[in-house]
Amino acid sequence: MEEWRLRRGIPYRLEHGGASLLVGINDLTPGQVVVTVNVDGVPSGTYELGVGDTLDIADRSYTVTAIEADGRGYADLEAGS
Amino acid sequence: MTYAGFDVDKIRLLARELRKAGGGAGGLQRDLAKVLGDAESALNGASPTSYQPLLDTMRGGEARGVPGVLATVLPDTAGEIDRRCDRISPSGAPFPPGTVVDPMIVFDRDEPDQGKVNQALDAIKGLGGDDFGMNGNRDDLRAVAKRLEELTPAELDLFLSKVSDEDLKRYGRLISDTGDGWLNPFDHNGLPDGERREHLSHLLERAGPGLWGKLAADLPGVQPGFDSTDVFLDGANSQSGVSTAGLHYGTPNVPMFVDGVQADEVAQGTLGDCWYIASLKATAAADPKFIQDGIRQNANGTVSVRVWDKDGKLHWVTMTPDLPLDAGGDIAFARSVSGNTTTESWPGYYEKAFALLYAEDKGGAPDGKGGDDRYDREEHGSYGAIEWDYNEQAPPYVTGDDADGIDLDYDDVKKAFDSGHPVIVSSRSSNDGLPANLKASYVTRHVFYVKGFKDGKIVLGNPWGPGSPDAVVTPDEFKKWFDDPQKLSVGD
Numbered sequence: 001m002e003e004w005r006l007r008r009g010i011p012y013r014l015e016h017g018g019a020s021l022l023v024g025i026n027d028l029t030p031g032q033v034v035v036t037v038n039v040d041g042v043p044s045g046t047y048e049l050g051v052g053d054t055l056d057i058a059d060r061s062y063t064v065t066a067i068e069a070d071g072r073g074y075a076d077l078e079a080g081s
Numbered sequence: 082m083t084y085a086g087f088d089v090d091k092i093r094l095l096a097r098e099l100r101k102a103g104g105g106a107g108g109l110q111r112d113l114a115k116v117l118g119d120a121e122s123a124l125n126g127a128s129p130t131s132y133q134p135l136l137d138t139m140r141g142g143e144a145r146g147v148p149g150v151l152a153t154v155l156p157d158t159a160g161e162i163d164r165r166c167d168r169i170s171p172s173g174a175p176f177p178p179g180t181v182v183d184p185m186i187v188f189d190r191d192e193p194d195q196g197k198v199n200q201a202l203d204a205i206k207g208l209g210g211d212d213f214g215m216n217g218n219r220d221d222l223r224a225v226a227k228r229l230e231e232l233t234p235a236e237l238d239l240f241l242s243k244v245s246d247e248d249l250k251r252y253g254r255l256i257s258d259t260g261d262g263w264l265n266p267f268d269h270n271g272l273p274d275g276e277r278r279e280h281l282s283h284l285l286e287r288a289g290p291g292l293w294g295k296l297a298a299d300l301p302g303v304q305p306g307f308d309s310t311d312v313f314l315d316g317a318n319s320q321s322g323v324s325t326a327g328l329h330y331g332t333p334n335v336p337m338f339v340d341g342v343q344a345d346e347v348a349q350g351t352l353g354d355c356w357y358i359a360s361l362k363a364t365a366a367a368d369p370k371f372i373q374d375g376i377r378q379n380a381n382g383t384v385s386v387r388v389w390d391k392d393g394k395l396h397w398v399t400m401t402p403d404l405p406l407d408a409g410g411d412i413a414f415a416r417s418v419s420g421n422t423t424t425e426s427w428p429g430y431y432e433k434a435f436a437l438l439y440a441e442d443k444g445g446a447p448d449g450k451g452g453d454d455r456y457d458r459e460e461h462g463s464y465g466a467i468e469w470d471y472n473e474q475a476p477p478y479v480t481g482d483d484a485d486g487i488d489l490d491y492d493d494v495k496k497a498f499d500s501g502h503p504v505i506v507s508s509r510s511s512n513d514g515l516p517a518n519l520k521a522s523y524v525t526r527h528v529f530y531v532k533g534f535k536d537g538k539i540v541l542g543n544p545w546g547p548g549s550p551d552a553v554v555t556p557d558e559f560k561k562w563f564d565d566p567q568k569l570s571v572g573d
Contacts, residue, residue, distance in 0.1 A: 005315050007311060007312075007315070007353070008353075008525075008526060009353045009355050009469075009524070009526065009527060010312075010349070010351055010352075010353060011348070011349060011545035011546070011548070011549060013348075013418075013421040013548065014421070015420075015421055020420035020421040020547075020548055021421070021548075022421070022545065022547075022548030022549055024524065024545060024549065025524070026512065026520070026521070026523060026524050026525065027511070027512040027523075027524070027525040028525070029511070034512065034520075036520070036521045036522075038521070038548050038549060038550060040420070040548070041547060041548050041549075041550065042550070043521030043522070043550055046520045046521045072311065072353065072469060074315075
């Protein structure tokens with residue numbers, strides 16, 4: 001099971017299908033995280049997500065399993081099997 | 082990383098030219114001496130032929146100055162060059178670009194003075210006594226530090242190979258502890274921050290590569306730890322993400338520079354130090370040469386970066402050439418990228434030097450992990466110390482001058498930028514009501530830097546680097562969604 005912890009203020013980079021992806025948290029509030037996925041420097045989508053919501057990144061579906069908005073903050077994502 | 086400072090073929094060509102010039106020096110000396118002699122004869126002693134001391138040395142048969150002495154000096158020098166070239170590239174074998182050569186061989190260092198090394202060993206062992214007198218241990222430590230700094234590189238290597246870990250670690254503890262003794266509030270202990278930094282840099286810049294590990298293991302402040310960073314702590318946590326496991330020190334597999342300082346290519350890594358990276362990128366954009374001039378690779382392979390401390394004193398912080406790498410061997414923290422491919426390491430060295438020197442950490446923003454102070458403790462000399470801080474904190478370390486707060490106003494920011502000042506600005510802590518055009522580029526609780534102006538709007542760059550869109554904002558949006566702009570001064 002692949003898990004991601006996206007932390008506020010940190011860019012996450014990955015390659016997929018010859019494209020460069022950058023995923024980052026734009027904002028965190030209690031119960032909600034705003035995430036943007038950029039492909040080759042161009043935003044492909046900005047998503048407002050709560051716990052249980054899913055997000056597709058690089059042809060994989062991720063479910064938000066936890067959101068911590070206090071302090072530095074993070075969101076945990078879990079890839080579907 | 083490689084250290085390639087020699088083109089053996091060209092150096093051998095220089096030796097040939099020196100030998101050839103030396104061969105002609107004797108004849109030139111004789112010719113000039115004859116002209117001088119003929120002139121004296123012609124004048125018949127009526128007046129001196131010359132008042133030049135240089136010409137006086139040409140009288141007589143023995144060469145006492147130029148050009149005659151060159152007949153022996155230049156061939157000798159050429160012989161030394163050939164001899165050393167033979168050592169690093171024997172039998173005329175090709176010298177592949179990028180070959181790493183031990184400086185001890187190239188620079189043909191003198192044999193170490195065993196007596197000086199033994200004195201240094203005795204001095205550092207002598208610190209094992211507890212009684213340093215009423216004035217504390219600073220004077221004793223300074224004496225030992227001076228003795229170590231007076232060793233030649235070969236002597237330092239011999240010293241480091243012989244000194245016990247116990248003695249070196251005790252020395253490291255003593256120079257790092259500047260606290261007062263509890264019995265005597267007027268004593269002076271340890272070496273002050275800046276002085277200790279200079280001392281460690283001095284040792285690192287001279288020690289052989291095989292001894293860097295011992296220095297790093299025994300002396301605090303040689304290698305910044307990363308085990309208190311959020312990314313590492315998350316990796317050790319059962320709820321960890323994928324990017325944290327396997328963080329380790331290693332030599333980057335990319336060069337320090339490929340195409341010079343390109344601010345756009347600098348990318349924040351997995352460290353929460355946007356407040357520093359924004360200042361670095363802003364300064365690199367305004368004055369790339371200033372940044373490029375602030376980093377150098379030393380003869381022994383270490384790297385030195387120019388950083389100013391909290392008191393505005395300039396230091397060349399010397400460090401080992403390894404950087405924190407991720408499990409895949411890529412630089413984990415700051416670096417230059419093209420797409421997502423790491424291309425240059427120089428930002429990583431700037432960041433490492435900053436981590437070693439930054440002394441104003443108060444724990445950073447609270448982490449929300451009640452009772453777990455590993456995340457936001459006050460630190461010094463580690464990567465954890467530079468996570469999460471305020472935007473005005475970094476500029477003095479990058480430029481040597483405090484940043485000046487300016488009004489949150491388009492015209493004021495443009496005026497500062499147009500007059501050559503890098504400008505950084507913080508975002509707000511909430512994006513409630515954020516217009517749709519900023520949804521993708523705006524990041525809350527972040528630091529951006531001004532990249533330029535376009536059609537009456539401000540273009541703000543994200544320290545995340547390539548792949549992250551610029552935030553292009555109207556004057557009103559700038560005022561509403563940003564805060565606390567800072568004007569940096571470079572080279573004032």
